[in-house]
């Protein structure tokens with residue numbers, strides 16, 4: 143907290159020194175990786191506090207699962223927290239000794255997600271009290287509001303506590319939908335116990351992406367016998383990982399700022415060309431990864447809207463891939479008849495007692511009604527950041543300290559990740575990282591992008607914080 147103003151032994155003013163206190167709101171992957179970058183950059187300078195509403199850090203929505211079938215969907219080589227040290231996670235895994243039941247002999251394999259949570263905790267261990275040097279603190283609590291005050295930012299917690307720091311970084315992640323306990327719907331990241339489905343209960347999963355696959359794996363591992371129907375408008379499944387040799391794409395080769403239909407034509411042509419050369423679509427998609435933020439930023443709001451409506455599903459099913467073992471297990475679930483994928487829209491839901499009758503209007507014509515015991519919402523993470531259980535973003539927007547982008551998918555930030563207020567001015571003290579910044583960066587949900595963003599923000603803050 144703020145001490146009395148005056149001079150420190152080094153002759154520097156204490157009110158400046160306190161600016162080296164940085165509060166990070168959200169202790170998921172983004173918050174922890176940012177803390178690690180700040181503390182590595184200049185440990186003597188920073189005093190970091192992570193405010194996390196869950197009892198543990200490093201879990202967030204992705205890495206809290208203990209299910210062994212819930213694998214990382216990114217290879218180990220892409221999951222290092224440090225972009226300048228891509229083998230860091232691989233070395234950590236090797237140092238940890240043999241992994242029970244995990245077949246992983248090189249950095250191109252896929253390991254259970256709970257290991258990543260352990261890794262994240264370990265990368266900040268040198269600073270985390272009481273065993274570390276005490277420069278990193280974790281406060282368990284929910285941040286409900288923050289406001290800039292003279293010389294700093296006051297962060298209010300739901301239990302009435304207030305923390306004050308020179309700088310705040312929002313790492314609040316994805317807006318998680320909240321469901322009433324008696325609703326027929328469950329969120330996408332519930333444990334088997336939370337789902338509360340009887341072994342023979344029938345399940346409808348809305349969405350056919352990676353979270354649907356997680357739920358199917360979890361249900362089957364628990365011995366679930368009931369039928370599982372997964373529905374999405376196109377019924378497309380994520381593609382599987384396979385070795386790729388990304389093309390060398392020069393920025394001059396990429397049609398920045400063109401229409402979405404031109405971009406898609408160019409993509410298809412480039413894939414055909416890669417195939418003719420003996421490669422495949424993965425080589426093109428992987429080659430585009432370093433340029434996707436630039437492509438997004440070159441789009442007008444209308445082009446972005448078109449991309450989200452017409453091209454996003456197509457992009458995401460190629461971009462976010464399944465580990466090969468998970469894909470095999472998914473195929474088995476379809477082949478043995480437990481899982482059915484339907485391309486349809488939901489036309490209506492009628493709930494009577496514990497069961498729901500869901501009418502599906504199939505793509506290409508026809509209707510069917512499925513009667514299920516549970517509906518799991520796996521429609522994806524692209525949500526208005528003011529929705530869901532976290533109120534801090536909504537209050538920032540209401541107060542004018544932040545503003546939503548034209549599409550309502552994130553808050554606006556400047557190139558340095560400072561949040562932009564309703565007046566169009568960038569804050570000098572409040573920054574954001576991770577999915578909450580997707581309006582500016584779009585591809586900012588996976589670790590390979592988040593770690594680069596955290597490294598850049600740490601450099602910015604190391605430069606800004608003055609003694």
Ligand SMILES: Cc1cc2nc3c(=O)[nH]c(=O)nc-3n(C[C@H](O)[C@H](O)[C@H](O)COP(=O)(O)OP(=O)(O)OC[C@H]3O[C@@H](n4cnc5c(N)ncnc54)[C@H](O)[C@@H]3O)c2cc1C
Pocket residue numbers: 167168169170171172173193194195196201202203204205213214215216283284285286313314315316353356523532533534575576577587588589590
């Ligand atoms: C199921 C799933 C699997 C994934 N697998 C991978 C993968 O294998 N590889 C990959 O690269 N990416 C993966 N991702 C992408 C994922 O988005 C990122 O890797 C990562 O989870 C983003 O972390 P985050 O900290 O930004 O967000 P989140 O994981 O959403 O964490 C945000 C944290 O902030 C806390 N919080 C929010 N609001 C407040 C508040 N007001 N006060 C206090 N605390 C708050 C939350 O409790 C949470 O712990 C996956 C995503 C999902 C959903």
